[in-house]
Amino acid sequence: MPVLVDPAPRGAARTGVVQVKICGLRTAADVDAAARAGARYGGFVFFPKSPRHLEIDAAAALAAEAPVGLAKVALVVNPSDADLDALLARMPVDILQLHGRETPARVTEIRTRTGLPVMKAVGIAEATDLPAIAAYEAVADQILVDAKPPREATLPGGNGLAFNWRLLQGRVWRKPWMLAGGLTPETVGEAIRLTGAAQVDVSSGVESAPGVKDAGAIADFVAAAQQA
Ligand SMILES: O=C(O)c1ccccc1NCC(=O)[C@H](O)[C@H](O)COP(=O)(O)O
Numbered sequence: 001m002p003v004l005v006d007p008a009p010r011g012a013a014r015t016g017v018v019q020v021k022i023c024g025l026r027t028a029a030d031v032d033a034a035a036r037a038g039a040r041y042g043g044f045v046f047f048p049k050s051p052r053h054l055e056i057d058a059a060a061a062l063a064a065e066a067p068v069g070l071a072k073v074a075l076v077v078n079p080s081d082a083d084l085d086a087l088l089a090r091m092p093v094d095i096l097q098l099h100g101r102e103t104p105a106r107v108t109e110i111r112t113r114t115g116l117p118v119m120k121a122v123g124i125a126e127a128t129d130l131p132a133i134a135a136y137e138a139v140a141d142q143i144l145v146d147a148k149p150p151r152e153a154t155l156p157g158g159n160g161l162a163f164n165w166r167l168l169q170g171r172v173w174r175k176p177w178m179l180a181g182g183l184t185p186e187t188v189g190e191a192i193r194l195t196g197a198a199q200v201d202v203s204s205g206v207e208s209a210p211g212v213k214d215a216g217a218i219a220d221f222v223a224a225a226q227q228a
Pocket residue numbers: 023024045047050051052053075077099144146155156157158159160161180181182183201202203204205
């Protein structure tokens with residue numbers, strides 16, 4: 001049964017509570033932990049080099065059992081039309097997260113072709129990276145403001161690295177956005193206070209090992225975000 005999801009929630013501005021995405025869910029226990037903790041979004045990674053990668057059928061089985069209220073986010077990197085067709089034919093997806101070098105034109109194409117809300121990841125390391133957010137907010141439903149991966153990184157995201165959150169102070173964007181990059185239960189409160197983020201995303205910071213989620217850390221992270 002399709003889950004009705006607001007593609008562009010206003011987060012804290014709408015509900016008064018910071019919305020949380022737990023990315024890299026790989027097991028039924030992970031999905032359960034995220035939902036029980038009160039996360040709004042659950043992310044499923046489709047990137048074979050990642051320790052969080054899932055085959056489509058495995059992700060589809062998890063997504064089918066996910067409770068209503070946990071929006072299912074499919075994270076893809078530079079997907080071809082065939083990749084998207086194969087994914088969406090088998091898995092119920094609420095939001096597509098584009099985490100590669102997709103251009104604004106390609107974001108528009110994917111959004112039109114799939115009919116799904118699209119969240120585009122933009123990597124930030126310094127102030128000169130910020131204008132890309134404006135370019136993508138014109139075409140995407142949401143922006144994931146993430147740490148830019150180091151040049152030598154094998155993953156375009158999920159590296160557990162933070163960026164200077166003060167770069168975002170005083171910035172206003174028209175579209176909903178989510179803060180990501182190296183957040184942990186210990187740091188997420190300060191990150192929210194410094195940036196004003198209404199939504200936050202975490203992966204490495206709630207793991208006991210790469211790709212292994214820790215239910216206690218997920219609960220701590222969501223609680224810390226919601227209390228900020
Ligand atoms: O998590 C991965 O392995 C991954 C692979 C390829 C592209 C993106 C990936 N992750 C993105 C995320 O998990 C989050 O959206 C975000 O980058 C936060 O990650 P982290 O810094 O680990 O909290």
